Each structure stands twice: as structure tokens, then as C-alpha cells.
Amino acid sequence: MTRPALGRVEAYLDRVLRRGPLHFTLIDPDKSPDEKAAELARGAVELGSHAILLGGSTGINPRVMAEALVAIRRVVRVPTIIFPQGTESIAPGADAILFMSLLNSRNLELVIRAHARVALRVRQSGLETIPMGYLVVAPGMRVGQVGKVDAVPRTEIDTAAGYALAAELLGMRFVYLEAGSGAPRPVPLAMVRRVRRSLTVPLIVGGGIRSGTDARNLLSAGADVLVTGTVTEEEGLGRGFRDILREVGRARSS
């Protein structure tokens, strides 16, 4: 038996996380096709983002995904990571894929069954897999609906901590707390604090992060990685996005 060594992307994340929290820019290739995706990615990385996630709330056609990947990889050096919404998001040409279980879905397909169907193909393709527990917190937005999720109520902090720790104990190397893309407010700070204290693996937080204040609060609560998508889809690389990146930069240099 050979235990695979940590992949290149995870080794990079491990290294950069030692110096402080990170920011990932989420790009939906359906909303921002190739050249626009490349432009956003280039600007985001210039402002300090540490990786580009590619995904959306609905299944993305592999061709659209592959074209966006080619365009983005031409202009940035940070890892491009698929954030899959289903097996159809698996496209060649990414540096890695979040191999994630939607922990609180009622649909077993999204917990483990789809994974079982694609596992052999993914391993053969050589695409790096990053094992991650994905937990949707209310309101959950579209991913909460399509994912048939029993969203963790915002006051049920121990429930979130229980799911997150179970994911770690099952061997997942990242946990992602998701309020849902476009959520009116991010995941509650008390929940981030409690989950962070319960885990030893990095905690990713996303959904509804629109301003420097949101970012600062979540970072002080212990988020290791912030993910933003809507802010750049709607406002480009404007003030909200810059302020978020500035807060991440500050936290890394403090």
C-alpha cells in the first residue's frame, strides 16, 4: 500500500496558511466566460487572492469549465481549483478539485454516491483531490435548495461544530462553512469561533462576504480562508473586493 503524498496544491496551501489567512476568488464560468474569467482572475491575484475557485450553483458544462480554465491559467500562477456542483463540473486542466461531501444534504448523491461513481475516473485522470467537508448554514440560498440541505440554523452553533469535527475525524482536510452565494449576511461570527476552536484542520468560510468589515470580523473569529464570488461578479474589482483583500493582507502581516 502506498499512501499518496500531499498534492502540489495542498502543499502550497499548507505553506501559505502557516503565514496567515487566505482569500480564494470564486468565478462562475457560466456568468463570466473565458476572457472575462481571465480578467477577473488576473485582477484578483494582483490584489492578493491566493487561489481561483471555479464553480457555480448549477451544474457547469465541462466545455465551458475547460475553456475558462485554459484562459485563467494563461494569466495567473496561483492554483485553479474546481469547486464542483456535480459530476459534470469535473473538467481537465485544473490544478485540483475540492473532493467534497455536502455534509448536511438529505440527498445521498451529494454526500457520497456521486463521489463513488467518479472516484476511479478522477484518480486515473491524475487530478489532485482535496478532501473537504462542506456544511451549509442558513439561509443557504440556492445551494441550500438544489443541495436538498437541512441548513444548520444560525443559532445552532454546537450542531455546526459537531458536523465540522465529524468531517475532520473522517479524514477531511478542510471544512467549509457556507451561508450560500449572495446570502444577505455571512456565517455568524459565534459559529465561526466555535467551529474554529473545535477543529485542527483549516476552516474555509464563504457566502455573503461583501465588505472589509465582514472580512475583518470573520478573520478575527478565526476563519482561515475567505471565499468571495458575488462581490466580484456584481462590482468587479471595486471597493468591496479591494477592502476584503486589504483585510486579509493585514491579517497576514500582523
Ligand code: 1GP
Ligand atoms: C459561494 O461561498 C461562496 O459558494 C461565495 O459566496 O457569492 O456570496 O461571495 P458569495
